[in-house]
Amino acid sequence: MPEGDTVLVTAGRLHRALAGARLTRTDLRVPAFATTDLSGQTMLEVGARGKHLLMRTDAGVTVHSHLKMEGAWELRRAGRPLPRPAHEIRAVIATADWTAVGLRLGILEVFTTSEEAKRLGHLGPDVLGPDWDPDEALRRLLRDPERPIHEAVQDQRVMAGPGNVYANELCFLRGLHPSTPVGSVRNPDALVALTKRLMEVNRTLGRQVTTGDTRRGRANWVYGRRGEPCRRCGTPIRRLATNEDRVRYWCPACQPAADRSQT
Numbered sequence: 001m002p003e004g005d006t007v008l009v010t011a012g013r014l015h016r017a018l019a020g021a022r023l024t025r026t027d028l029r030v031p032a033f034a035t036t037d038l039s040g041q042t043m044l045e046v047g048a049r050g051k052h053l054l055m056r057t058d059a060g061v062t063v064h065s066h067l068k069m070e071g072a073w074e075l076r077r078a079g080r081p082l083p084r085p086a087h088e089i090r091a092v093i094a095t096a097d098w099t100a101v102g103l104r105l106g107i108l109e110v111f112t113t114s115e116e117a118k119r120l121g122h123l124g125p126d127v128l129g130p131d132w133d134p135d136e137a138l139r140r141l142l143r144d145p146e147r148p149i150h151e152a153v154q155d156q157r158v159m160a161g162p163g164n165v166y167a168n169e170l171c172f173l174r175g176l177h178p179s180t181p182v183g184s185v186r187n188p189d190a191l192v193a194l195t196k197r198l199m200e201v202n203r204t205l206g207r208q209v210t211t212g213d214t215r216r217g218r219a220n221w222v223y224g225r226r227g228e229p230c231r232r233c234g235t236p237i238r239r240l241a242t243n244e245d246r247v248r249y250w251c252p253a254c255q256p257a258a259d260r261s262q263t
């Protein structure tokens with residue numbers, strides 16, 4: 001699942017290919033924007049805010065997309081055929097040299113760039129953005145003390161960027177059972193600081209490496225490791241699906257629950 005660092009890397013690739021170039025063709029395959037045509041406009045920049053991708057043109061237009069669970073942007077040299085299957089294509093944005101193809105996008109919409117702040121105003125401080133504010137992130141994190149930490153830490157209104165992989169890994173690294181209420185977390189400021197540190201490490205990698213080991217299958221402590229031995233203590237990792245994108249993984253020995261019914 002794409003998290004803030006993945007989106008930042010995607011934005012960087014798109015920016016290098018498209019920024020400064022005139023758009024020769026745009027095709028937005030969602031009903032509300034099917035007739036929107038940005039051709040003739042120049043792409044000023046492609047940026048990210050948390051998990052949101054923002055393409056801005058010189059006509060004051062922003063194309064906002066979100067990868068959600070399975071979305072991606074692919075870059076192809078101009079003239080090369082579009083990827084298949086065609087029904088997965090949500091957006092085609094072309095310049096003389098490149099074609100950017102948005103696949104399986106969770107959100108695709110167009111609005112004026114001046115509306116961006118309002119449209120994305122619900123987002124908390126962007127962990128990898130220039131406006132990062134750990135005090136504000138902490139304030140937002142502590143707003144609902146009853147809430148499970150695993151849920152709160154990946155709420156984009158608290159911090160923009162971290163998703164379910166980071167949520168699980170942060171709980172492990174801080175020794176917290178995922179269901180721990182936010183109000184019972186000791187040193188929540190250290191949790192916020194660790195979020196920043198982990199995501200910065202992966203800023204240019206675009207993968208959620210939390211162990212320091214980039215090899216496949218070694219990158220995470222608990223995420224995706226149900227039944228496998230904890231890398232610290234050997235206890236089998238547990239998994240609980242609370243809903244589709246909030247699957248919890250934890251080591252019952254390293255992350256004991258305060259309430260024993262939850263182990």
Ligand SMILES: [Zn+2]
Pocket residue numbers: 230231232233234235251252253254255
């Ligand atoms: Zn363990």
